Amino acid sequence: MNDAMNRGGALNERLSVGPRSSRLARRQPGLWLWSAVLALAAAGWLGPPSLSADVGGVGLGTLLARSEMVAIGRVTAVTLASGAPGSSRASIAIEENLKGTTPGTVQIDFDANATEAARFATGFRVVLFLRLVASPPAIVLADGVHGAMEVPAEKLEPARTILRKAIQAGTALRLSAVRTNLLRSSGEPPRTLVGSLLRWLGSSLASSDAPLVTEMACDAHNEYLSAAQSWAMRQAGAKRLAAARPCLEAAVSTTDLSKRLTASEALGNLRDSRSLAVLGSVLDSVMRESADGSGRSADGSGRPADGGLAVSLVLALGKIRDPAAVPRLLSVAAGDEDLALHSTVVRALGLIGGTQAVSGLTAIGNSHPNALVRELARQTLARLAQGRTS
Secondary structure, X not given: OOOOOOOOOOOOOOOOOOHHHHHHHHHOHHHHHHHHHHHHXXXXXXXXXXXXXXXXXXXXXXXXXXXXXXXXXXXXXXXXXXXXXXXXXXXXXXXXXXXXXXXXXXEEEEEOOHHHHHHOOOOOEEEEEEEEEOOOOEEEEOOOOOOEEEOOHHHHHHHHHHHHHHHHHHHHOOHHHHHHHHEHHHOOOOHHHHHHHHHHHHOOOOHHHXXXXXXXXXXXXXXXXXXXXXXXXXXXXXOOOHHHHHHHHHHOOOOOXXXXXXXXXXXXXXXXXXXXXXXXXXXXXXXXXXXXXXXXXXXXXXXXXXXXXXXXXXXXXXXXOOHHHHHHHHHHHOOOOOHHHHHHHHHHHHHHOHHHHHHHHHHHHHHOOOHHHHHHHHHHHHHHHOOOOO
């Protein structure tokens, strides 16, 4: 739950980069960049940035299970924490207990850098997920990184309603029980709370939930929160809900980049060859825009400004695993010099496998102008020879 105050209490989870590695990175930026790209691509992780609705770092059910107390409070003061250099302490007056009973005021330590200090601001209302620790006796965040969440006043009631339902139902909570709380008309809860709730529900979906997931994914009347629709679209792909295919194909052709990325990912996971035509057509359009300059960034660098859509579409074609996509993928690899895109083509060909894909990978491995893409193609061929797809 990466919200305004979620990293409160994470005093031992800071990441620092030593001066030696920083100097090396400054001297050799190209080496670090290309090595990282190759390593990610070879591992199968290279792809578009995910615009996932699952922004909750921990599923709400897991977080509640770790919490002995859940409370709503208001930050009354922020001071330096004694005995903990580099940290601050927020004093929070408890206004309402949702689970367990807390003292009238609790104190939470957090990193004292400027960003964190600004997030633990006096007057902010927060939801706290708390537990007791014995040594020294104290109340601390149930999860050091995900145990506090800022809740603006206008989002307090929607948040309270969701939390009460989740606490009362426990592991028996079903998607249908919170459907009304995911509608725009019910008031918008904090995005991180919605993400955490959906992350939890996504791990326990049953076949009986399929119609509701499809309804949310298609959402023809824009009734659901955007985070809920995005989550449902991904679930429709992951759970192979064929009924959602037409609306996913429609979404990948819209002008909304977030929906297009989500829909292309979902269609790839759906693995229905009937989607090849739409994915291929949209990819052709994106590539034409890049070629004529209309899809380029405005900074003059010549980089495609499609927000990762071409990469997402290529990966989706590969996930469907239909050899009919190979000619189009090879034509993409023969286009402009785009390392991320061409590396994803190699990965997609590895997912498809078969004679055509092997022939294409062999050609890329022998003659692609970029050495890193050539090496990635050779590694992919080696995996295919061992009977493994990328």
